[in-house]
Amino acid sequence: MQTIYQPVSGILDVKYAPDEQTELIENPPRFTWMPVQLENDQYRLQISKTEDFSADQTDTFQPIPYNFYTPNKALEAGTYFWRYSLVDSESWSDVRTFYVPENLPNTSLPNREERYQSVSLAHPRLWLGPEQLETFKKDIKQDETHCNWHIFYEKSVQPWLERELMPEPSPYPDNQRVIKLWRQMYMDCQETLYAVRHLSVAGVILEDEKIISRAKEWLIHVANWDTEGTTSRDYNDECAFRIVAALAWGYDWLYHHLSDEEKGLVRHSLYRRTEQVADHVINRSKIHQVPYDSHAVRSLSSVLIPCSIALLNDAEEAQEWLDYTLEYYATLYTPWGGKDGGWAEGGMYWTTGMAYLIEGLNLVKAYMDIDFYQRPFFQKTGDFPLYCYSQDTRRASFGDQSNLGERPGLKTAFNIRQFAGVTGNGLYQWYFEQVKAWDTNADQKFYNYGWWDFPFDDMKYLHDFPEVKAVAPTDVEPVKWFKDVGWVAFHHQMDKPEDHIKLLTKSSPYGSLSHSHADQNSFLLHAYGEPLVIKSGNFAGCNSTMHKNWLRPTQSHNTLLIDDVGQYAGTNTILNKKAQGEILEVVSKEDYSYVREDATQAYFETVPYLQKFEREIYFVNQSYFVIVDSVDLSKDGSVNWLLHSLHEMDIHDQVFKINGEKADLEGRFIYSSSGDLFLDQSNEFNDVDPAELEELNSEWHLKATTKKSDRHRIVTLLTPIRKGEQKYVSYFMDDQDHGVHLYLTEDGKTFQITLSKAY
Template sequence: MTKHVRLKRQAIWSLLFFVLFGSLNFSPATQTPTAQAADSGWPADKLRGLNMPFRPTDGLVTTQNPPDFSWAHIAGASQYQLQVGRDASMAAPEFDVTLNVNYHNFPVTFDTGIWYWQVRYRTASGWSDWSTVREFRIDENAVPFPVPDLQGLISQVEAGHPRIWTNAEDLAAFRALRLEGKSKQIFDTLEASVIANLNKNVPNEPTFPYMNNEVPTSSAQFVEAQRVLRNYSEAALGLMVDSAFAYLITGNAAYGADAKSRLLKIASWNPFGSTKYEIQDQVHRAIAYRSAIVYDWIYELLSPTERQTVQNMIQTRTGTLIDKVLVQHAIPQNPYDSHGWTTMGYIAIISVALMHDLPEADDWFARTVPAYINILPPWGGEDGSWSQGTGYWQWSSSSNKELMDILLSAGVINLYDKAFSRNEGLYPLYMFPHGSPTGVFGNDAHYTPGAPSVTMLNRLAQMYQDVRLKWQAEAIGVPTTGLQEYFYGDADLGSRPPMDLPKGKWFETTGYVAMHSELYDPDRTSLYFRSSPYGSYSHVQAEQNSFIIHAFGEPLAVKSGYYDFYDSPHHRGFTKQTFSANAITFDGRRGQPIENIDADGAVLGFATHPDFDAVTGDASAAYKADLTKAMCHL
């Protein structure tokens, strides 16, 4: 045996020893929803659960300059004082700001290196104790991300129309995209559909059979009626948006007239009738924000009276959305709400579309855009991962991009500069690669990589000029026809398989691990592991320390159960349960609690090497007091 081989084997066994029996951590701590320090002067119930986490977390090495700051909202607090400095004693902070919200982004960049921060709150009883001082380090290669104050953000919104996806200055170039390449294919298909539907009647307001909850809202009958309602409404909205986009691109009067008649008809639908929020929140919000987009695109075709009609409808529906996700369940206080997070983004879109036309739009903007900039992503962190699994990554990433693209075109801010956004492409590359027979973890994990993944990969490849992401989109090979594809992608960008990346990866923020025989080979053998600080809440299940194995395009060790609809008898009674996963149960299939964000796991160590990958996970906390220890070594 040569000395080189002996040293190599010694190195391998050393790595394995530390991963399996120690707590090896190759990367700095990143954002999790669990408090990272004692914060003994703060209410204990605010340091866990659904509360806003303290960010940046203690020990974070950030590639975003400066990082996002947030902390728990305290009921009754009138002010928060945030201090940031270069000395752990905080005797002379370099930044000292007083705020009335529990989050903040600074309008200037920081020097690179080590920083410290602390925060306290003020109630009628006076100022609280300071939070524990947390340390973070700004990497020397960090990307600048200064965020203007509220008035600065508002002042940057385009004064005229359009401002959704394009603006007056860029409109000619945006229209010219239709002349060649993929953009031409997308637009030609859309225009043909618009022409085919020009003479069709605008759909009447839909009906709903259970307006007074004649059957339980969780019943199969109610859910099926919701599905029918949503499909009907989506079809009506789709025709309206398509005609408006065709008008935006061509200026064709017939297309504009069609979009206008559809918009005015939909504006007549009763916002407290069959399409009200309580019946189907996704329908209610879609009517509001897509009508706002169409309003922006055909603004010049609407008379003052018609504009007022549309504004009134949007204002009424948006008022309901604000009450639901900014008052009753305030996302900036409790960000872990899948539908609520998406809805807050749609309110922001509405505010941008109606800015300068409707006075209330300024308030909507103020209550959503700064918070959205700060919180993105609620279910992840700087490493680009999404704790709700691959199925809901697809849907959430798409809705995130809707606002990101609009803020960019309207001149507000470029959210693609955030660390999360810059690293997001690694998540589908490792957790949802081409050729996967299913997704992994969480609801809708039965979906395979398809059109939604291709769309997101095309956009990310375009924005970051990443040839690996373009290769992944091509390898999936599914055609996409969504409107965003009109301006997504870069025909001049080459593509290359991810040969330069390690075969395994640990997403520290979300506790996901992927191990592959090869990233580029669809016949790869892959193992996926979850031990996450995001518990079993929302769209993920009670599956800490569980694993999934795929090989040669087939699922081998599977996550069983299916997602028929949220909280169905099967979903709650089987799919959410630990015994449906490759994880430990005891005493007659007892496992981890469902719907509990504090039922946490933790990856204690991970090593990747050309010859092997290894991970250790600890799910002891997920079993609460039922088990004293629950470890997994793979």
């Protein structure tokens, strides 16, 4: 039988799946393939129990508008075959096979006809439907503290009754993006969203004509802004997301209080702005083929869900946009993680991504009774902040971080509480309660205030989800491997911040893509309430000099340079993805935990003569760390061993010491195959605009440089010490045979590490 064109997937493309190597984690399988042609590519999909696709053993699904699909029913356990074709062709794809195990979670997606059978077209539709609205009105009349309504009204409604209308943002000078102005613009637009959404919701719930009138004033004002101007998607997408969301909430909740002329004005602006976003996501970014556009993926939940729901029955395209979004979340989401719940872009971007996603999925769940939270990723993703963005740590997570070196903030906690409500996991609730207890002035911090409103989020959550009892993490995994993103977290006494020791390392298949950095085989260390080995720098904004010249490049991370050259961190997305690492092995035993990771590929573009860079990390007796670095080169070269701290280091010979406020760290190079290293430190930030350092505390950067050789073996002993305590680890070496045997002793306990010699 003739087969159709099946282009080979590139490094950034979706893959042909499932196949014999696919480990299914949910039922039905998710089907993906490369598009057959550039347009008009509607498909039929066949799933069969027989390889010849006999009619009585085969299910056919059509038409499928894009190159991905989730069936509307789970499959019985067993072996299956699948293929696809264009709807108007008899030429089929190659036949692929897969196996469905027993007892997988059923996460099928209703087909396009089924989804809307019980959907009401009455308003409001966002969050509360008409019946729920009447019940909520009665509840707050009886008790104004119901779902913390009184706090929402005081903090999120009253301020907007008297505030002047927000002026439409002005263009950038010479239309050139300026970080400070960009930040102010999105905060202004976020305030506009607060005003429209909160006044509209409160006015309708309270049946208060004064509030409704003020809400309409804000809504009509925003609807008159230029849809092609400074708040359009192409000019400033962050502003666009907020303004179109404001229009959706205002249009939906004030629908019965708008004249036909007012509805037409708002609907026109809402439609055009939604169209801008949808066109970019589907036709330009094509996230169904190349799924790594962070903002485009986020706009599905922040824009296409609320706006499409608000416009249903008013615009023919609204249902198409919503169907695309639902099918994406059912099939391709998330491009940044997998079954372990990891998030390759890091803790802060987990926070941002989940915040908008949660809001969107909650709207879908309430309006359409489609529950995406049953998918395995959502059942596990609360583990990621718990282990990798721990509530009591600072500067101890990878990727772009915009919280100026503070502990994870209240929005991260609100997110993880959501997953406590979804899963019943008390560890997540514990995290929330810990953060809430310390982050008491979160509302006015720019990285919170410009993005979300806590009283509104809290009110919705308390209405929609059950209360979960907190459980302290007294028995968590001592070493947690997120295989999906290549992160490994070591923990000791997570439940006691004053005793907590955490080391986080990564070697990720995502490389330096998107909000990830050129930091494969890097590590971070936080102990006894103190950040000791830190994530250096400050994320002021994408493409700032700090971001381009310091944060993303390897020089700001705790890994290696080869002859002062790091991993690829440029602007080529393909090379960013290729600059990847791999976790090779993770071990957890009674007396030690261990990881072995390989970052060789990350230097392929920049240091082509690097043949191997493997790093091994031992956490011994939950007390000290030993790092073994193995570097092979095809010509002689030197290795630069990097480490960053908030404190100037005391350096003596092969020893460096960090003296913190609550803890100290002693570092010793106890073996180097090429001889002693040369240790130096500075507090400079190379090629960074001094103005971008104003919000950043002093930092110190250690560079330990080897002599030149084509083989390097470096062993580093790191001993965190509680302030005021006495502690050391003694060591000696035996290298009589072809190996190097290191013996380390603390309080009578001796641990052996063996490595091969460098020849």
